[in-house]
Amino acid sequence: MTKNYLLGYDVGSSSVKASLVEVESGACVASAFYPKSEAPIKAVRAGWAEQDPNAWWDYLKSATADVLAASGAAKDEVKAIGISYQMHGLVCVDKDLKPLRDAIIWCDSRAVPYGQKAFDALGSERCLGHLLNSPGNFTAAKLAWVRENEPDTFNKIYKVMLPGDYIACRLSGTPATTVSGLSEGMMWDFKENRPAQFLLDYYGIPASMLADIVPTFGPQGEVSAAAAAELGLAAGIPITYRAGDQPNNALSLDVFEPGEAATTAGTSGVVYGVLGQVGYDPQSRVNTFAHVNHEAADPRLGVLLCINGTGILNSWMRRNAAPTNIGYAEMNDLAAQAPIGAAGLSILPFGNGAERVLCNQEVGASIHGINFNTHSQAHLLRAAQEGIVFSFAYGMEVMQQMGMELKTIRAGKANMFLSPIFRDTLAGVTGATIELCDTDGSVGAARGAGIGVGIYADHREAFASLKKLQVIEPVAKDVPAYREAYERWRELI
Numbered sequence: 219m220t221k222n223y224l225l226g227y228d229v230g231s232s233s234v235k236a237s238l239v240e241v242e243s244g245a246c247v248a249s250a251f252y253p254k255s256e257a258p259i260k261a262v263r264a265g266w267a268e269q270d271p272n273a274w275w276d277y278l279k280s281a282t283a284d285v286l287a288a289s290g291a292a293k294d295e296v297k298a299i300g301i302s303y304q305m306h307g308l309v310c311v312d313k314d315l316k317p318l319r320d321a322i323i324w325c326d327s328r329a330v331p332y333g334q335k336a337f338d339a340l341g342s343e344r345c346l347g348h349l350l351n352s353p354g355n356f357t358a359a360k361l362a363w364v365r366e367n368e369p370d371t372f373n374k375i376y377k378v379m380l381p382g383d384y385i386a387c388r389l390s391g392t393p394a395t396t397v398s399g400l401s402e403g404m405m406w407d408f409k410e411n412r413p414a415q416f417l418l419d420y421y422g423i424p425a426s427m428l429a430d431i432v433p434t435f436g437p438q439g440e441v442s443a444a445a446a447a448e449l450g451l452a453a454g455i456p457i458t459y460r461a462g463d464q465p466n467n468a469l470s471l472d473v474f475e476p477g478e479a480a481t482t483a484g485t486s487g488v489v490y491g492v493l494g495q496v497g498y499d500p501q502s503r504v505n506t507f508a509h510v511n512h513e514a515a516d517p518r519l520g521v522l523l524c525i526n527g528t529g530i531l532n533s534w535m536r537r538n539a540a541p542t543n544i545g546y547a548e549m550n551d552l553a554a555q556a557p558i559g560a561a562g563l564s565i566l567p568f569g570n571g572a573e574r575v576l577c578n579q580e581v582g583a584s585i586h587g588i589n590f591n592t593h594s595q596a597h598l599l600r601a602a603q604e605g606i607v608f609s610f611a612y613g614m615e616v617m618q619q620m621g622m623e624l625k626t627i628r629a630g631k632a633n634m635f636l637s638p639i640f641r642d643t644l645a646g647v648t649g650a651t652i653e654l655c656d657t658d659g660s661v662g663a664a665r666g667a668g669i670g671v672g673i674y675a676d677h678r679e680a681f682a683s684l685k686k687l688q689v690i691e692p693v694a695k696d697v698p699a700y701r702e703a704y705e706r707w708r709e710l711i
Contacts, residue, residue, distance in 0.1 A: 223247070223289070224673070225282075225296050225455075226664030229274055229303040229381050230463065231267075231323055232256045236281035237660035238289050241297065241673055244683030246661050248291075250284030252277040260320060265327040268320035271309050271384050278385065282449045293452045299389065299441070300459035300667030302466035302659045303382030305402050308360040313376045315387055319368070322360045323381075329359035333404075336362075336420055342500075348407045349414060350498040350506040350519070357403030358414075362421040378427050382460045389457055390439030393429040400428070401508040402462050408496050411514045434510050435459055435670035458670025461510050463659060464490050465520050469510050470662025471628035471655055472681040474518070479627045479650075481610070483634035486570070487528030489610055489617075489627075493519040497620045503575045504616050510666070511677075521622060523575060523613035527567040527583060528606050529634050534569075535602045539595060550637045553599035558646075558696060559703035560597045562587045565605035566710055575613045576711070586710055600639060607643040608707045614648060628653045631687045645692045646700035652690040 222241040227234065235251040257277065260268040286293070306324040311317055322328070333353040337345050345352055353359050357380065365372045377393040380403060387393045400406040400413060405428065407414040418425055432438040438457040446453040461469060468480035468490050476494035481487070496517050498506050509520040532546075540549050568576065569583030585601070614624055627644065631654040634640045645652045665680045674680035 221291070221295055222673070223291050223296050224298050224300065224664040224668045225285075226300045226660040226662065226667065227278060227302065227385065228463070228466075228659035228663060229278070229301065229385055231259060231269065231304045231325070234274055234277035234281055235658070235660040236278065236285045237658070237664055238285045238291060238296075239661055239664040239668075241668065244665070248285040248288040249660065250281045250288065252280040259323070267323050267326040269323055271317045271321050271381070274381065274385060275388050279449055282451070286450055293450060296451060296455055297673065298456050298458045298667035298671035300663035300665070300670065301382045301385055301457070302461060302463055302663040303380065303385065305380070305462035305464060306356050307381040308357050308364070309379045309381060309384040310364065310371065310375045311377055311379065311384070311387070311393070312374050315376070315391070315393065317384075318371050318374055319364075321381060321384075326360065327355055329363045330355045332362045333359040336417065340416070340420060344416070346498045346500065346502070348409045349404050349417065350408055350496070351404060352502045353404045353417060354502075358405050358417055358421060358423070361423055365422055375427055377429050379429055380462070382462070383429060386438060386457050386460055389441050389445050391442040391444070392439045394432045394438055395429040396432060396434045396460060398434050398461055398465060398508040398510060398512065400431070406508065433670075434461060435666065456671055457667075459663060459666035461666065462507075464488060464522055465507065465510050466659050466662055466666070468492070468520060469666055469677070470657045470659055471630075472677060472684055473628055474509075474511050474677050477623050477625040479624050481627050481629040483528050483606070483629070483640070485528065485530050487525040487606065487610060487634070489523040489613060491521050491614070491617050491622050491624055493517070493521050493617075493620060493622050495621060499616050499620060501577055503577060504613065505574075521617050521620065523610070523617065525567070525575065525606070525609045525613065526570040526573055527609070530570050531565070531567040531583060531602050531606060532634060535599055539598050541595070546636065549599055550639060552596050553603060553639055555596040556594070556600040558699040559706070560601035560604060561592055562589070562706070563593050563597045563601040564703075564707045564710060565601045566707075567602070567605045567609050575609070575616065603634070603637060603639045604643050604703060605707060606634065607640060607647060608704050610644065611647045611704055612708065612711065624648060624650050626651050626653060628655055630655060630657060641690045642693070642696070643700060645690045646696050647704045649692050649697070653686050654688040654690075656685040656687055
């Protein structure tokens with residue numbers, strides 16, 4: 219019996235994952251990722267981070283072969299392809315669509331001075347009013363670095379692309395990008411509803427270097443005969459969705475409308491909330507991009523909060539403040555022995571570099587209010603988790619000042635969200651409902667492709683099978699204690 223499938227790719231900096239989703243049931247029938255050990259990142263100098271785009275393609279080929287073999291799907295049963303990718307990277311290609319140099323990826327910081335110089339020269343009102351952000355260390359600033367430091371390479375550039383654009387180009391043979399992608403690279407002017415010509419002119423970047431714009435959902439190209447032969451797929455499969463990893467994570471969790479947010483809490487933590495009108499934070503403590511369903515006439519913006527010192531604080535506590543050889547589940551049980559607010563103990567979780575939400579200050583992590591006669595390991599462990607949540611709540615206040623009312627927060631049941639203390643504190647201090655779901659980026663990209671090709675009428679149909687593993691509501695009797703602990707913590711900022 220013939221079945222229909224959707225193929226999703228998630229092109230990360232550590233691996234490339236492929237997932238095959240069966241259309242009728244919405245179930246993921248096979249997933250695979252490459253490489254099996256973390257993909258190398260080249261750091262020729264301190265603060266630099268580069269990867270070979272050709273390696274992404276090799277990983278994608280291996281992952282595709284595995285999911286086709288594991289599922290038994292015939293190549294003509296794949297009906298559409300969706301792509302999620304690491305944001306803010308820069309791929310430069312020549313007229314043969316070959317990379318001219320390694321990609322400068324998201325965690326490369328060499329372009330920071332270029333973004334700051336542009337911000338100072340062009341003015342905060344112009345940059346924030348049009349880009350909704352400072353030019354920062356994003357794709358346009360990285361390209362300005364190439365122009366100044368590698369002029370021979372710059373002069374050979376035919377098109378510049380984000381990592382997902384490059385993968386789509388390898389699939390189809392046609393360079394293209396999206397409004398969402400241009401916005402994450404600081405190359406979209408929200409006021410003029412077109413590429414940000416004023417910033418391109420300042421940097422000396424010809425607009426012709428930008429690829430043609432295609433819709434986030436809809437026809438973006440088709441798998442070429444050459445790519446099909448390499449991948450074992452049928453030629454002509456449409457590519458119908460692409461988005462950066464954070465917008466795509468929100469899509470994967472069915473976060474589309476104002477008042478909804480997607481959250482992750484791994485080594486670092488992210489809150490990505492949807493705003494229903496064009497706006498920005500005057501201090502650029504959060505970043506604002508076009509969400510996957512953004513339209514000029516009906517804005518949907520993704521407001522991104524990142525906290526560097528998230529799970530890394532919890533892991534530090536496990537190594538240095540918890541009983542030897544204790545696991546995270548046992549550590550959560552021990553922390554639960556302390557009361558809400560950890561009996562007056564507060565921890566600032568900012569020990570993993572400068573924090574954008576603190577205006578790029580590097581304040582470090584610190585412990586406050588410790589009482590040698592009262593506090594134990596349990597209090598320390600609870601205060602660490604509460605401090606991480608409170609840093610999220612602090613950033614969410616910035617979002618609220620922009621006009622966002624956060625009612626629902628969705629996340630995968632992983633990392634810090636495995637902790638009842640973390641989940642309950644987040645619900646208690648924000649007043650939002652926390653929904654934990656079973657999904658990932660490549661599965662979300664596959665479902666996004668289903669929307670783009672018209673198999674699903676809208677996101678509600680596409681994510682009807684999204685499994686909610688757990689729902690956490692604020693406990694009314696505990697809310698005052700959470701708020702008191704948060705206000706005490708907030709006074710330390």
